[in-house]
Amino acid sequence: MADTHQNYVGGEWVTASTGETVDVVNPANPTEVVTTYQESSAADAADAVDAAADAADAWGDTPAPQRGDVLREVGDILADRKEELTELLTDEEGKTHAEAGGEVQRAIDIFHYYAGKTRDMGGDVKSPSGSNTNLYTVDEPVGVVSLITPWNYPIAIPAWKMAPALAAGNAVVLKPASVAPGPAHAIVEALDEAGITDGAVNLVTGPGSEVGTEFATNDRVDAVSFTGSSQVGNMVYDQATDDQKRVQMEMGGKNPTLVMDSADVEDAADIVAGGAFGVTGQACTATSRAIVHEDVYDEFVDAIVERAADIDIGPGDEYEMGPQVTESELEGTLEYIDIAADEGAALAAGGERPEGGRFEDGFYVEPTVFTDVERDMRIAQEEVFGPVLAVIPVADYEEALDVCNDVEYGLAASIVSNDHSEINRFKRDVEAGVVKINEATTGLELHVPFGGFKNSSSETWREQGDAGLDFYTISKTVYENY
Incomplete structure (x- = not known):
């Protein structure tokens, strides 16, 4: 008791x-x-x-x-x-x-x-x-x-x-x-x-x-x-x-990672997966949007889907990703997964509540990746407090930045790039209180300021x-x- x-x-x-x-x-x-x-x-x-x-x-x-x-x-x-x-x-x-x-x-x-x-x-x-x-x-x-x-x-x-x-x-x-x-x-x-x-x-x-x-x-x-x-x-x-x-x-946040054509795609997938699926996506700084240059889009999708599929789900004392905190939080995540599918996004990984064995009673959901997401879809605009990633293709840096800033939130944002011009422009132009370069949107140092812009x-x-x-x-x- x-x-x-x-x-x-x-x-x-x-x-x-x-x-x-x-x-x-x-x-x-x-x-x-x-x-x-x-x-x-x-x-x-x-x-x-x-x-x-x-x-x-x-x-x-x-x-x-x-x-x-x-x-x-x-x-x-x-x-x-x-x-x-x-x-x-x-x-x-x-x-x-x-x-x-x-x-x-x-x-x-x-x-x-x-x-x-x-x-x-x-x-x-x-x-x-x-x-x-x-x-x-x-x-x-x-x-x-x-x-x-x-x-x-x-x-x-x-x-x-x-x-x-x-x-x-x-x-x-x-x-x-x-x-x-x-x-x-x-x-x-x-x-x-x-x-x-x-x-x-x-x-x-x-x-x-x-x-x-x-x-x-x-x-x-x-x-x-x-x-x-x-x-x-x-x-x-x-x-x-x-x-x-x-x-x-x-x-809240609707945090993006920009993956540019100069990026190492495998490194980018590791960075995005950590930000999207760590702590079961239940972080205000979690990566919920991957905004990906069209030249590396297909390669990135393959890599991030592979990482999502490899995550071992179960009780936190033994596995890589634990449950959501309550049934209502789980239901909210599952509802957004349904909304994304209804709006035409393509489900590339996860999207289900696992069943049987260790999943029988817990509030589990699979790490989920949606591709071909359009910038005005709800999955690209609204905070989903769970392990759900929207992957959005863009033609160039200018479009990537525009999509990045085109939300009501501005907490954390990151870019994966080896182009110093893009990196310096991103630091200046992104509308976010936490700016990461070649790092996940999650993870904070305790001795520097933390806070957001806009509705964050x-x-x-x-x-x-x-x-x-x-x-x-x-x-x-x-x-x-x-």
């Missing part, structure tokens, strides 16, 4: 006022209940905000290096629990063991990174125009920040929001996705063990309509950081900005690196005449 995990409010583990819980099941075997969490209400979320507001001054007044000591210990605790958390992530979300282990390590690295950054925080000294004057800035925490995180990176994304928020001295309220809240819960356990100020971090599990809405609209919240779908993100943005809260929204982002503040701290601080400029 799965343990029931409580909320964390004001430094205490507490039961939701509703008395209700929700089970999280293993997507590879949905009859297996992995964990059970509180199904909280708006009132529970409001209590968490109150606890954060009451603790904000005490945590914000803690010297930054001392805050860093707490974050460093959190990273160490997570490192000690790495194998346990890797298994939990695989069981709740469905990632392969290798993918889950990499994500847990990312969370460890993020806490260690921001622990180090706390020693460089404070502000800047500038040269004044007159004598007998000091001129400088002081960086202060924003206050209480609400963090609303998704299920597809259930430990990395909470880490890259919580660590800079806490490093900067803010008090935090966190709502992880109900589908896979366990890894975020483990971070809060580590913060508790590391001795963080009571109320400086608070976690409430429950539906977005209750907990998420309260976190976005509560008057005592100063800033909201959200990662998830564009549809939900735009709604949260509207809620949060009604009273001029600071907001940071990272949302609110285009307000970036995450990660120094940019991640910018969102969580506000500057005062001090003119000191002595």
Whole structure:
């Protein structure tokens, strides 16, 4: 029987006022209940905000290096629990063991990174125009920040929001996705063990309509950081900005890789396959469009179909590609596969839900490749959060770039080319916040900014690196005449 995990409010583990819980099941075997969490209400979320507001001054007044000591210990605790958390992530979300282990390590690295950054925080000294004057800035925490995180990176994304928020001295309220809240819960356990100020971090599990809405609209919240779908993100943005809260929204993508005629086609197929089918295509930066020069189109199609067919599907603890996270996510992917076929795209690989044996109960779909896709088809325009790739032929670089930018999203984009002129033009002209050259659209470094253009982002503040701290601080400029 799965343990029931409580909320964390004001430094205490507490039961939701509703008395209700929700089970999280293993997507590879949905009859297996992995964990059970509180199904909280708006009132529970409001209590968490109150606890954060009451603790904000005490945590914000803690010297930054001392805050860093707490974050460093959190990273160490997570490192000690790495194998346990890797298994939990695989069981709740469905990632392969290798993918889950990499994500847990990312969370460890993020806490260690921001622990180090706390020693460089404070502000800047500038040269004044007159004598007998000091001129400088002081960086202060924003206050209480609400963090609303998704299920597809259930430990990395909470880490890259919580660590800079806490490093900067803010008090935090966190709502992880109900589908896979366990890894975020483990971070809060580590913060508790590391001795963080009571109320400086608070976690409430429950539906977005209750907990998420309260976190976005509560008057005592100063800033909201959200990662998830564009549809939900735009709604949260509207809620949060009604009273001029600071907001940071990272949302969907329709990420392309351009494969040009100068590319090594085998290398290009490896790059695209990794971006399209890794983490079961359940990444906002996943490659969902391969825009391929007509001179290498047929060769590329043969290569990418071969790679899709070679992927070994099954439970994440043993196989190369795991299941989708829920039945509804699987149904959404299968619906897009039907739509693509109905619109006239040619199914070149996959497209089915495998049956029998290890697939009997899990939420599996084959890696899928559609060819002869036209740029205005829904499969080429709308986000499909699964392992589905649309291959679009183009005549030249100019057409490739036009197709690349002709979507409402602008998160990640890459080009595979050995033509330096094309590469330099692509870096300048592509409408995306993450630009990759001869690499997959997926995969991020933790110490550089991350964010998108257009409907992939609110285009307000970036995450990660120094940019991640910018969102969580506000500057005062001090003119000191002595």
